[in-house]
Amino acid sequence: MESVILQIAARHMRPLLVILSLVVLYRGHNEPGGGFIGGLMLGAAYILYAMAFGVEKTQKSIRISPVALTGIGLLLALVSGLPALMEGHLFMTGEWTTFFSGSSFELKLGTPLLFDLGVYFTVAGMLTLVMFSIMEE
Amino acid sequence: MIPVLPIILPLLFMVVLIFTRRWLAFQQYFSLLATVVLTLVSVILLLDVQQNGIATLQMGSWPAPYGISLVVDMLSAIMLVTVSFIAIVIMIYSPGFIDKGRQSAGYYPISFGLLMGVNGAFITGDIFNLYVWYEVMLTSSFVLIALGGSAEQLRGSIKYVTINFVASIFFVAGIGILYGLTGTLNMADLAFKIRAAGHIPHMNGALMLFFIAFSVKAGLFPFFFWLPASYHTPPIPITALFAGTLTKVGIYTMFRFYSLFIVENALFWKSFILIIAGLTMTIGVLMAASQFDIRKILSFHIISQVGYMVMGLGLFTVGGISGAIYFMVHNMLSKTNTFLAGGLVYQRSGSYDLKKLGGLYKASPLLALLFFVPAMSLAGIPPLPGFFGKFFLIKGGFEAGDYLITAVAILVGLFTLFSMVKIWNEAYWKKEPEEIKKGKLSRRAIAATGLLAIAVVLLGLFAGPVSELTVEAARQVVLPELYINAVLGL
Numbered sequence: 223m224e225s226v227i228l229q230i231a232a233r234h235m236r237p238l239l240v241i242l243s244l245v246v247l248y249r250g251h252n253e254p255g256g257g258f259i260g261g262l263m264l265g266a267a268y269i270l271y272a273m274a275f276g277v278e279k280t281q282k283s284i285r286i287s288p289v290a291l292t293g294i295g296l297l298l299a300l301v302s303g304l305p306a307l308m309e310g311h312l313f314m315t316g317e318w319t320t321f322f323s324g325s326s327f328e329l330k331l332g333t334p335l336l337f338d339l340g341v342y343f344t345v346a347g348m349l350t351l352v353m354f355s356i357m358e359e
Numbered sequence: 360m361i362p363v364l365p366i367i368l369p370l371l372f373m374v375v376l377i378f379t380r381r382w383l384a385f386q387q388y389f390s391l392l393a394t395v396v397l398t399l400v401s402v403i404l405l406l407d408v409q410q411n412g413i414a415t416l417q418m419g420s421w422p423a424p425y426g427i428s429l430v431v432d433m434l435s436a437i438m439l440v441t442v443s444f445i446a447i448v449i450m451i452y453s454p455g456f457i458d459k460g461r462q463s464a465g466y467y468p469i470s471f472g473l474l475m476g477v478n479g480a481f482i483t484g485d486i487f488n489l490y491v492w493y494e495v496m497l498t499s500s501f502v503l504i505a506l507g508g509s510a511e512q513l514r515g516s517i518k519y520v521t522i523n524f525v526a527s528i529f530f531v532a533g534i535g536i537l538y539g540l541t542g543t544l545n546m547a548d549l550a551f552k553i554r555a556a557g558h559i560p561h562m563n564g565a566l567m568l569f570f571i572a573f574s575v576k577a578g579l580f581p582f583f584f585w586l587p588a589s590y591h592t593p594p595i596p597i598t599a600l601f602a603g604t605l606t607k608v609g610i611y612t613m614f615r616f617y618s619l620f621i622v623e624n625a626l627f628w629k630s631f632i633l634i635i636a637g638l639t640m641t642i643g644v645l646m647a648a649s650q651f652d653i654r655k656i657l658s659f660h661i662i663s664q665v666g667y668m669v670m671g672l673g674l675f676t677v678g679g680i681s682g683a684i685y686f687m688v689h690n691m692l693s694k695t696n697t698f699l700a701g702g703l704v705y706q707r708s709g710s711y712d713l714k715k716l717g718g719l720y721k722a723s724p725l726l727a728l729l730f731f732v733p734a735m736s737l738a739g740i741p742p743l744p745g746f747f748g749k750f751f752l753i754k755g756g757f758e759a760g761d762y763l764i765t766a767v768a769i770l771v772g773l774f775t776l777f778s779m780v781k782i783w784n785e786a787y788w789k790k791e792p793e794e795i796k797k798g799k800l801s802r803r804a805i806a807a808t809g810l811l812a813i814a815v816v817l818l819g820l821f822a823g824p825v826s827e828l829t830v831e832a833a834r835q836v837v838l839p840e841l842y843i844n845a846v847l848g849l
Contacts, residue, residue, distance in 0.1 A: 290464075293377035299371055306419075313363050314419040 225274070232274035247334070247342050257338035261295075261345025268346075269353050277354050288354060292347030299340030301335045317322035362416040362429045362482060364400045365439050368393075376468040383459065387466045391450045393471070398443040405436040409828070413835065413845035415484070419445055423846050424548030428484035430846055433685060433832035435481045438611055440472060441691050442477055445603040446470070448695065448811045450813035453596045455801030458703055461507045461594065469506070472499035472599065480608050481679060484846055486544045489612065493530065493576070497523050500605060503597050504589065515592030517645035526575035533568035538801040540565065547846035550619035550839055569616055573843040579669060580639040580752065582663045587646070590661070591654035591711075595702035596712055598654065601663055606688055610668045614680070617672055618836045619843075632673035637767045640666030644774040649777030651784070653701040653711045656778055657694070660737065663771060664690045670768060671752050674759045681833035682751030685826055689736065689744035696733035697813040703729060703804055709796035713782065718762055718791025725805070727787050733785065736819065738776040747822040 224307030243263035272280040281287070286294075308313035318332035372393040379385050408431055416429040431439075436617055443573060455467060472481070476496025483489050501523075505516040538544055540559055541552050554558060575582040592596050614775070621628050643663030650656045668690070671683020701711065703726055708716055720727045737742035747774055756765030837843050843849070 276536070289380065291379060293374050296370060296377070297374045300367060307780075309648065312417060312420045316419065 229274040232271045236267045236271050239270070240265055243267065243342075247338060249322070250338060251334060257341030258345055261337075261342040262345040262349060264342065265349030265353070268350050272350075272354065272357060277357050281354070288347045288351035290347075292344050292351065295340045295343030295347055297340070298343065299337050302336035302340060305333050361400070361404055362414050362431045365404070365478040365482060366398060366429075366475055367441075368397055369471040369478065369717070372397075373468045373471040373475065376471060380463065380465065381488050381544055383463050387450075387454045389520075390453075390467045390470070391447065394443060394450050394474075395447040397474070398440065398447055401436065401439040401443045404671060405433075405440050407829075407841055408433055408436045409831065413842060423484070423848075424543050424545035425489045428545060428547065429482050430484035430842065431482050432835045432842060432845075433828065434611070434614065434836055437688060437832055438481045439478060440606070441688050442474070442604050442607075443483075444814065445472055445600070445691060445695050445811075446581070447598045448699070448807045448814075449603075452599075452699055452702070452804050452807035455597055455803035455807075456706065457594045458507075464506060465502070466506060469499050469502045471685065472539055473503065473600070473604070475499075477604050477608055481611060484546050486537070486549070488535060490527075490530055493608075494610065495529070496605070497527070499603060499704050500637035503600075506593065506597070509592075512592045512668070513759065515549075515589035518585050519589035522575060526572045526582075529568045530572035532574060533565045534560065534568070536565040536568065545846070546615070546619055547843045550764060551843050553620060553622055553845060558623060562620075563627075566616070566620060566628075570613070572642050573609045573613050573616070574635070577606045577669075578639075578662045578665050579635055580642055580662075580666075583639065583643065586662060587655055587658040590658040591652060592673070594718065595698055595705065598658075599695045599702070602657070602698055603691045604662060606665055607668075607691055607701075610665060610672075610687060613669070614672055614683075615677070615834055618839045621778070624707065629673055629675060631644060632669060632765045633761060636666045636670035636673050637764050637842070638666075639663070639669065640767060640771040644771050644778070647778045648781070651713045651785075653704065653713065653782060654698070656782060657697055659702060659751065660775065660778065661694060663775065667749070667752055667768060671755060673764070674755050674761060675754055675837065675839050676759050677830060677833045678758050679752065679833075679837050681826065681829040682748065682755045684829040685744070686748035687820070688825070688829075689748045689815075690720050690813050692811060693733040693736040693745060695742075696808065696815055697730065697737060699804070699808045699811060700726075700733060702731035703800060703808060705802050706798050706804065713785035715792060716786040717789035720787040720788075721724035722791065722797075724799070728813055729805070730787070731783070732814055733771070734779040736815050738779045739772050740776075742819045742822075744816060744819040744822060747819060747826070751826065763811045767803050770844055788807060 243260040246255040246263060247257055247260035267282055268284065303314040305317045306313060309317055316332055316334045318330055321329040375384055384778055413430060413432045416427060418424060418427045427726055427777060448745055473496055476492050476499060479492030480489055480496060483492055501516065540561060543552060545692050553710050586817060640663050643659050643666060647656050647659035647663060650659060667684045668687050671679045671686065679715040692831050703712055704719065707719065707723065711717060736745040739745040739749045753768055756768065
């Protein structure tokens with residue numbers, strides 16, 4: 223079933239949802255949000271798109287398969303534990319750096335955020351993997 | 360650093376296997392190599408713990424009881440080594456047995472997910488983290504049991520998934536109550552608080568919820584029914600992997616919880632666990648005797664043998680626990696081995712049904728030998744490890760003065776022999792039926808089964824040195840202060 227309303231909505235909603243998911247991901251360290259919820263939102267964006275345009279077209283527009291996305295997520299989560307070892311701390315210890323400190327664009331980046339990014343990709347990958355398989359049936 | 364490797368290595372291997380999922384040959388060899396690396400790491404960890412005592416690691420530098428502690432004591436280390444060795448054998452066996460479709464549908468990466476969950480459950484020192492590892496393990500096993508999606512598999516996996524979810528609910532409910540009562544979920548800290556408080560109201564209720572959860576996972580009476588209803592459905596290497604690892608994680612957790620948290624009402628728990636153990640042993644072995652499918656006989660045997668391990672726990676003496684740990688190692692190896700040998704029978708004759716089998720001894724003496732070793736080991740014939748396992752347990756029973764359960768254990772041993780002889784008579788000795796299929800055996804599958812059979816024999820021959828390790832492990836279980844002090848750094 224093709225619905226023009228759904229297609230127009232999905233085309234405009236997808237970039238918005240992706241940006242929103244990134245915002246939720248970034249603020250998640252100290253405020254409500256985080257990789258899991260962000261990942262669900264990212265997945266939802268593509269599921270909405272798939273509902274409007276079909277799974278095949280969505281897959282083509284993502285270019286990366288959900289399985290590979292899951293793999294990337296797991297890899298990032300694993301890698302996030304390693305900087306601590308180079309600093310001589312225990313595995314998974316949070317290491318932080320601050321860019322532009324003092325200015326109004328102060329940006330704190332650290333390994334917990336990298337771990338969250340891993341969760342973000344893993345959740346989005348698994349969600350789209352499951353949903354795409356069901357929708358293709 | 361080393362204590363975290365048994366968790367992150369399988370994760371790393373899983374990621375590599377996800378990215379290389381199109382190259383099946385690479386996956387096969389890489390998985391084998393990966394399990395060998397995992398085994399080496401586990402052995403190094405075992406030697407380290409043996410020399411320097413319990414190894415701990417506070418993840419992310421958050422000190423116990425605030426962060427997640429990883430703790431490796433002798434019991435964990437022995438389990439890690441056994442599981443990763445079984446994984447090597449399974450990885451040799453799988454390419455020769457599982458069809459290409461299933462292999463390239465994610466069998467290898469998911470297997471490492473399972474191993475990660477199992478290893479995580481063995482070394483975590485935090486109850487909620489333990490729950491997470493259980494879920495990692497179960498989710499992977501859900502995929503493995505349904506992999507390929509034949510109708511029979513789906514029937515089995517629905518039962519498997521449902522009952523395991525119910526068990527998880529009990530587990531989380533127990534965690535919630537425990538956290539409400541004590542305000543901590545770090546196992547060492549919890550054990551310390553329980554001992555300091557003397558009496559905590561409603562503690563027994565939480566512990567009973569845990570007991571139900573773990574007895575579902577371990578397949579204890581009266582919660583064992585899901586196991587024989589689902590274990591015979593997937594291809595046999597998957598069943599063998601499950602038989603060698605999953606139920607034993609439940610048992611391991613019971614050991615850990617009993618040792619750390621049962622202080623009050625110890626007398627009630629002791630007799631309760633011994634009664635459950637006796638019933639599990641007896642009912643499992645009787646049900647096995649009435650089956651005619653090789654996989655079902657072996658599945659019911661898992662239940663019966665789990666009863667022995669719990670019996671050792673119920674005795675709660677160094678002798679009993681050490682016997683139970685030795686028995687657990689023996690059972691993980693021998694049970695996996697009988698399943699793999701059963702797989703060879705299937706490859707040769709195209710059936711698991713004893714009524715349709717026969718004449719395999721004459722047709723292939725090697726096949727007969729590969730089944731004979733683990734089967735006689737399970738039945739408890741010296742010098743195979745099953746004999747020593749039962750011997751240590753029964754000796755422990757006499758020393759503790761629990762004569763009734765000891766008598767049950769001896770009787771059940773006889774029935775086990777009966778079932779094994781039944782498979783032997785029907786599949787190997789009986790005259791070959793006319794219409795039997797003459798399939799080709801895979802060389803890899805034979806090599807894997809042979810390797811495991813050699814390991815079983817060695818475990819029996821070196822029962823002395825191995826039992827020194829298990830006695831040390833048992834001492835750490837019986838004296839939980841060692842564990843508590845190692846984690847909290849008292």
